[in-house]
Amino acid sequence: MTKTVDSFRFISGITKRMIQNWIKMETPRSIPWTPLAKPLAECNVALLSSAGIALKTDKPFDQETECQQPWWGDPSYRALPNTATEKDVRLYHLHIDPSDAEQDLNCLFPLQRLQEMAQAGRVGRSSPRHYSIMGYILNPEVLLRETVPALIRNLREDLADVIVLVPA
Numbered sequence: 001m002t003k004t005v006d007s008f009r010f011i012s013g014i015t016k017r018m019i020q021n022w023i024k025m026e027t028p029r030s031i032p033w034t035p036l037a038k039p040l041a042e043c044n045v046a047l048l049s050s051a052g053i054a055l056k057t058d059k060p061f062d063q064e065t066e067c068q069q070p071w072w073g074d075p076s077y078r079a080l081p082n083t084a085t086e087k088d089v090r091l092y093h094l095h096i097d098p099s100d101a102e103q104d105l106n107c108l109f110p111l112q113r114l115q116e117m118a119q120a121g122r123v124g125r126s127s128p129r130h131y132s133i134m135g136y137i138l139n140p141e142v143l144l145r146e147t148v149p150a151l152i153r154n155l156r157e158d159l160a161d162v163i164v165l166v167p168a
């Protein structure tokens with residue numbers, strides 16, 4: 001049985017057509033895959049959210065430039081401790097309604113659920129730091145050249161075995 005994902009289900013109009021055309025210009029390539037070297041119950045797990053989450057005490061993601069240039073997205077990232085709660089963070093993503101996450105951060109950043117899984121022995125442990133980026137970056141050049149290598153360095157420092165992408 002073949003399963004098909006409709007990536008354009010909630011996108012309409014010119015945005016849908018534009019993204020479909022961009023995808024057609026991309027050269028298809030294989031998706032890298034690395035199987036786990038040990039059981040998940042022994043792994044250090046980190047979260048990577050695309051919801052533009054930052055600690056309230058941290059530098060916010062740049063929303064002003066995004067307002068002036070709607071096709072631009074802040075390519076930086078923020079580190080969040082594994083103790084963060086909705087009281088500690090703020091969402092800086094103009095394409096997401098923050099009201100649900102302000103009530104329960106787990107809907108966009110399931111940190112407490114990950115800690116519960118660690119306590120239950122389903123995963124080895126929650127990484128000491130977790131990360132967030134902006135999910136609306138139509139030109140990923142800086143993200144790929146600067147942000148991704150920095151994230152990889154941090155994840156290696158944290159000894160992360162598994163990174164769970166939490167799309168916004």
